[in-house]
Amino acid sequence: xTGTGNRTTRLLGLGALVxxxxxxxxxxxxxxxxxxxxDLVRNIYVHPAVATMAYVAFxxxxxxSLLYLIPRTRSMRWDSLAGASAEVGVVLCAITLxxxxxxxxxxxxxxxxxxxxxxxxxxxCALFVGYLxxxxxxxxxxxxxxxxxxxxxxxxxxxxxxxxxxxxxxTLHQGDTLETLHPLxxxxxxxxxxxxxxxxxxxxxxxxxxxxxxxxxxNRLEHEGxxxxxxxxRAEAATEGHDxxxxxxxxxxx
Amino acid sequence: xxxxxLGYGVAFGALGAYSLRVILRGRKLSRTxxxxxxxxQ
Numbered sequence: 602x603t604g605t606g607n608r609t610t611r612l613l614g615l616g617a618l619v620x621x622x623x624x625x626x627x628x629x630x631x632x633x634x635x636x637x638x639x640d641l642v643r644n645i646y647v648h649p650a651v652a653t654m655a656y657v658a659f660x661x662x663x664x665x666s667l668l669y670l671i672p673r674t675r676s677m678r679w680d681s682l683a684g685a686s687a688e689v690g691v692v693l694c695a696i697t698l699x700x701x702x703x704x705x706x707x708x709x710x711x712x713x714x715x716x717x718x719x720x721x722x723x724x725x726c727a728l729f730v731g732y733l734x735x736x737x738x739x740x741x742x743x744x745x746x747x748x749x750x751x752x753x754x755x756x757x758x759x760x761x762x763x764x765x766x767x768x769x770x771x772t773l774h775q776g777d778t779l780e781t782l783h784p785l786x787x788x789x790x791x792x793x794x795x796x797x798x799x800x801x802x803x804x805x806x807x808x809x810x811x812x813x814x815x816x817x818x819x820n821r822l823e824h825e826g827x828x829x830x831x832x833x834x835r836a837e838a839a840t841e842g843h844d845x846x847x848x849x850x851x852x853x854x855x
Numbered sequence: 856x857x858x859x860x861l862g863y864g865v866a867f868g869a870l871g872a873y874s875l876r877v878i879l880r881g882r883k884l885s886r887t888x889x890x891x892x893x894x895x896q
Contacts, residue, residue: 604881604885605877605881605895606881621867625867629860629863640856640859641858643863644859644862647862651866692869692873695869696865696866696870699865699866699869700866703858703861704858704862706858707858808877811874811878811881815877815884818885818888822884
């Protein structure tokens with residue numbers, strides 16, 4: 602059987618699928634509209650969970666990068682995990698911006714505004730797109746991994762600033778809906794929102810495991826492709842040397 | 856509800872498309888490995 606799946610990923614995938622279906626059903630059908638926002642409140646069953654998982658993804662990138670930089674724990678596996686998590690994080694961050702923009706158009710009347718939270722989220726997304734571009738630059742695998750690990754740690758520093766932006770500055774974006782002790786929502790809305798965190802958490806884990814294995818396969822292919830290309834070039838050079846030497850020896854004997 | 860459906864469509868559509876891309880890429884690349892080297896299986 603080909604592919605990057607196994608029993609664990611199949612279980613994770615099934616869990617993500619079932620909980621996502623439940624979130625969509627609960628979010629669109631059974632939960633009541635909000636007294637202030639009306640049906641627009643249904644956005645909170647997707648947007649905060651996706652944004653949180655983007656933060657988690659970039660946090661995992663920072664942690665894996667740190668483990669790569671520490672000599673005692675240095676392994677290309679940490680680099681692969683950092684890259685895999687960053688790519689999933691960029692996808693989640695882009696989705697966060699897109700659905701946030703759609704909600705903003707309906708609630709605020711504009712697709713975009715240079716609010717602190719929105720601007721920092723866009724910056725975070727752009728930085729990690731840059732990180733992914735950095736992963737495709739040249740040099741040895743080790744040199745590239747070190748560059749990317751430093752960038753991954755630095756760029757992840759935007760995550761806490763982005764998270765606390767609604768507390769540190771006056772922003773249009775609303776603050777936390779789920780506070781630890783005093784959530785602003787209750788009943789079906791609260792449970793659906795909590796389920797959405799579980800759902801997107803499972804989806805993130807499933808995606809990262811698959812993407813990590815793809816990353817390792819790509820590294821292997823790149824390594825073997827390079828070794829094959831070098832061997833072919835050496836063989837070609839040896840043939841050219843042999844051909845160049847042959848007429849000289851003929852000429853010498855004449 | 857139009858904006859709500861649009862938001863859900865964008866989110867799950869993008870996640871579905873990305874998931875499919877990762878799975879298909881993994882399948883294509885893992886074919887280059889002999890079965891005994893697919894250590895995760």
